Amino acid sequence: MKFSAEREFELLNRIGFVRTSGSREERKAAEILLDEIKSIGLDGELEAFKVDHYEIKKAKFEVLEPYHMEFTVNAYGMSGSTSQDGIEGEFEYVENAHMTNLINAKDKIVLINAGFNAKAYENMIKAGVKGFVSFSGTVIDDESKTDLEDRKLNERHLKHGKIPGFILRAKDAMEIIRNMPTKVRMTLEQVEGECDSHNVVACIKGSMYENEEIHFVAHYDSVPFSNGVYDNGAGSVIIMELLRYYYENPPKRTLKFIWFGSEERGLLGSKHYTTIHEEELKNVVLAVNVDMAGPILGYNRAFVTADKSLCNMVEYMSNEIGFPISVDQDVYSSDSTPYADKGIPAISFARFGANGGAPGHNRYDLIEHLSADNILKLTQFIHAFSERTINACVFPVPREIPQNMVDAVDKYLAKEKKR
Template sequence: MEYNEICGKRQLEFMKQFDYIREAGTDGEEKAALEIQRELKSFGVDSRLEEFEIDTWRILKAEFTVTEPFEKTYTVAGYGRCGSTPADGIEAPFLYAENGDDINLSQAKGKIVLVNNPVNKDMYKKLVHAGAAAFLSITGTPIDEGPDRLLYTRGVPKMEETPIQGLVIHHRDAMELVEAGACRARLTLLQEPEKAVSHNVIARIQGTEVPDEILTLTAHYDSVPQGPGAYDNMAACAIILELCRYFKAHTPRRTLEFIWFGAEEKGLLGSRNYTEVHKDELKHHCFNMNVDLAGQLVGGTVIGVTGDPSICSMIEYMAHETGIGMVTRNAIWGSDSNTFAWNGVPAMTLNRDGFGMHTRHDIVDYISPWSLERSARLLGHIAESLGNIPVIPFKREIPETFMKELDRYFGR
């Protein structure tokens, strides 16, 4: 690989155009998709937008009031995609269940239950099984002040049945609830389902000798509503854009497809739509190289591989060739690589430690051109090696243990 053609400063300049929130289904997200297309066109690469519809919600009312042994109403935000309580809310005993362990949840029947962490699908099902009347989850830290005290809606994963509703409360208010001995409360959540539109941006560089074998380089460009998502994940978008520029001039034997996914933060919706629309083509896909969380100066790089363990050894060997430090983990990863693996395509996610994910502090000021360049060089070397090697040197299959984990992850 011609490393002198990979430029971290150029990647950083590209990122500076995206200092705004790009929540899925909003004008900000669409604006970003069009800007990525313009940048691709500037160095001669055609691209297309693939539009898809997403389920979202509008919160009409979110309210939480302690009624015994004192009365106080707290600032809260709602969980979307879990329906509405009766108009006058649900009043019930209150329970702090910490991490939602079995012992605490054995006391949850008929109660409004406070848990420490965001409620994912497994925790939601545990709360329902325990007979909880409703739930709250904690966000933030005990030292937050001013803008850091702001709350944002969350969404439970899409499920067939959502019999209980939930809210988000700030860490400091949660501390007060527990310390003051709240024992009864009223929770109200009213919402309406809505539809919105997101897009995937797709560019392809056709292989010179084996064009029917496809390698994908992917990243998501949407952000959470809390901040502009430089580290999560516009840095990754800049990395694969830089590699698209490079491979435009150095076309490999195999086809490379570059995809910037929308709506990842809503549940990997962009990659799930891509694999559904391109289902018949997936048999030609050899490997997915995803990037999620990148670009900060101080940190370590991990490549999570969802595929045969031999892929880890291969990547470690390639990393030694570049002299760029990293480690591998053979595991499923909470990013778009999971979607490819679930559809039978071996996949990886390149991930670098960093600060500020899902907060207002996730800004371009903390992104390093040195880090961007190193990650692009590492990923570029892997992509170029696989793009030109005579035969892909690993099995195109996902170990059964990973498939079982992925089935649970996606709720099959």
């Protein structure tokens, strides 16, 4: 079988629509992947898992004193609702929400900088903040060409308490601080609940070492407003092409192909999978993740969350084949990390956009910035790598995570240090 750039691009076009965590469109993309697996000749499966679901019915932010003005906002999902009349409070700008920024913030509504994190949220709760407003984008954005970010609170925030939160445009945030209001009002109405997201799974049994498993994984969900072709329809079609190849060329070791849902909401699909399949994971010797690929202006990257020898292997292969790729032993913010957290060596492949070359996580993640040939070349390199691992006489990757990577994964997942 020959790998086909046209076939990859064709599938990428078919799944290139907004498909956020738990949405009807994410489910539709899962069905398309499932149909593709069937057309290859295999049976795929959908594994459902619960994710937070919210719908913002009303979000209104008003400056009340010393002047009156209303600003366009989006609300943080899962940040609750205010009473119908909203909440009013004195206003303060608290920058990065250090405790020193928050000395006078009790019962106030505060503006915090973008880059909002769980620690800042915890500090605001501790300081007795009533509600918060953050911002997205930049102060030079043209609002007709950009969308307000969509954000939600997760359990890392909510364990400290729940306060309503808004997202403004950076430009508006700057205007507000320039004219420093004294009193503001937040009115928020949202419905909160749960819905299903899905992982799509297909398996090819190994002909010689059935009990040694390699997982090929890629997330297929997107962020709001994004068609998610660069991130990560491209990775999704790459592992589909590899599935097609290994269906026709039976591997020595067992392969699982998993398209994860809800990665963009905090690696939820891969966290779910690695939690409920603990028994199966004992057999998994390597996870190969592909997240982001295809930019015309770009460069290839590999992140190895495993023994350093795996970095060397990929570097040697890069030289041998003549495929340029920079390799680092590091944690990648993607579905490889929950595997490494379970002690499974993980590698992620990507082709990133050069600076300014391929916008992501917004409405400009478009197929016109990608080239089918770049997707094909990365597919071929991952295939060459796979041949040397999946079909190796002795599996070459030590099944352990070195301490520096254990620490890095813990830090990434913000876990307590393991003793």
